[in-house]
Amino acid sequence: MATTSKVVMISLSIMMMLFSTTLSVVLEFDENHIKSTTFFSEKVEVGPGKIAVKTLFDIHFPKGHIGIKSFDVEVVDEDGNFVPLYEAYLHHWFAVKYIENITMSEYIKQSHDIRNGIEYERNDGACQGFLLPHYWGLGGESQGTSSNLPGPFAVEVGNPTKIKHGFTEKWLFSIMLIDTRGTHDRKGCTECRCKLMNLPKDFYNVTTNINGQLLSKNYKGGLFCCQDNLQCKLRNGFKGPTRKLSLKYKIRWVDWDEHQVPxxxxxxxxxxxxxxxxxxxxxxxxxxxxxxxxxxxxxxxxxxxxxxxxxxxxxxxxxxxxxxxxxxxxxxxxxxxxxxxxxxxxxxxxxxxxxxxxxxxxxxxxxxxxxxxxxxxxxxxxxxxxxxxxxxxxxxxxxxxxxxxxxxxxxxxxxxxxxxxx
Missing domain, CATH: 2.60.120 (Jelly Rolls)
Incomplete structure (x- = not known):
């Protein structure tokens, strides 16, 4: 628990097991030569009140030197149906770019040891360390928020001249899903209020904050009380099935040429x-x-x-x-x-x-x-x-x-x- 909480906010699960992703592709072209592909991420199992904080490495992503025009995400069940927020609350999802040492790829897959061979390439924002390193990322508001970039503008990715020799460019998802079915306080659960969680008895004695100091007992709620596999308190007697959810994400892009503006x-x-x-x-x-x-x-x-x-x-x-x-x-x-x-x-x-x-x-x-x-x-x-x-x-x-x-x-x-x- 102490080790997990030292990893800050969005990167709470960066040191977790390396996952592969399940691919489902619908490749489309519109009249303006914009390509569109739909993928499904690795499935994440949740149950009533359960919190899932996962890092999904090497997600499927369009290949080549391209310009991303939009990146949209929704949560779906095993049948591909959209899941409402009052059942599974998407607290956040972030797409982070990283490069992986080609010679280390097989070792990383087998050992799940990502401490060596991976370098993260964060955005140009101002936050310190690995805080908020992502490019695209939202939460429950994803479904109604447009990510479309206008005109000739696009986010350039996959430029071989900008990728370090011996490395390959990849992407990961950092996600937090909260299954609120049967919870005692659904709203408080989505806000990760500590008193509504089944926290370990020694939680405040071993959990550290951003700066590596023990979490104050005045900390009433937030990301540190929504760690992976913790659970919101349920109503007496409530029982419900576990299920597997995934992110359905649609990426629109163009092949990179002299007409694109990065x-x-x-x-x-x-x-x-x-x-x-x-x-x-x-x-x-x-x-x-x-x-x-x-x-x-x-x-x-x-x-x-x-x-x-x-x-x-x-x-x-x-x-x-x-x-x-x-x-x-x-x-x-x-x-x-x-x-x-x-x-x-x-x-x-x-x-x-x-x-x-x-x-x-x-x-x-x-x-x-x-x-x-x-x-x-x-x-x-x-x-x-x-x-x-x-x-x-x-x-x-x-x-x-x-x-x-x-x-x-x-x-x-x-x-x-x-x-x-x-």
């Missing part, structure tokens, strides 16, 4: 406690935070982080990973201008994708190319706003892609070419 991923955290060491910023991303009990204040709860950006660019796409109760999240420029606001969509029904009271989508920003410029060294502000109610494990994780500010303004190409790439 984008960089920037993951920013509203809980980043930035300090300065002279001219060098030191980031202390927390990834999650608690909203304390408040009986008298009706104003929303606001969390802000001021984050200096080393390399700016033209903002192309933006959205956020949030949890139920979010009001919105906004990225501001140093002069206070609004760069992007992402608003929530809440479900009103029973069907998957429209679950009543659950966060089922976040709006996206696709500003006119070239209209929003982030300067090198600019200090951006990420502001996440939630309802002012007691909440554990709240997140304010913004995902942005932007184009290098020094690249040629390719969006001024003729209409026919732009239409071809759209």
């Amino acid at each position: 984008l960089k991923f920037y993951i920013l955290d509203s809980a980043d406690r930035v300090i300065s060491n002279g001219s060098t910023p030191i980031h202390d991303c927390q990834v999650e935070y608690k909203i304390p009990r408040n009986h008298d204040n009706d104003f929303p709860h606001v969390k802000k982080a001021n984050i200096p950006i080393t390399k700016g660019g033209y903002l192309i796409h933006g959205t956020a990973h949030m949890h139920t109760g979010v009001v919105n999240i906004t990225l501001y420029g140093q002069d206070g201008r609004v760069l992007c606001t992402s608003n929530p969509k809440y479900g009103i029904g029973k069907e998957a994708g429209n679950e009543n009271g659950y966060l089922v989508g976040m709006s996206v920003c696709n500003p006119k190319p070239g209209s929003i410029i982030i300067k090198d060294g600019e200090i951006l502000t990420v502001e996440s706003i939630y309802e002012n109610k007691f909440r554990t494990g709240a997140m304010g994780i913004s995902t942005f892609t932007w184009q290098n500010i020094y690249q040629k303004k390719i969006w001024k190409f003729d209409v026919k070419l732009f239409s071809y790439l759209l």
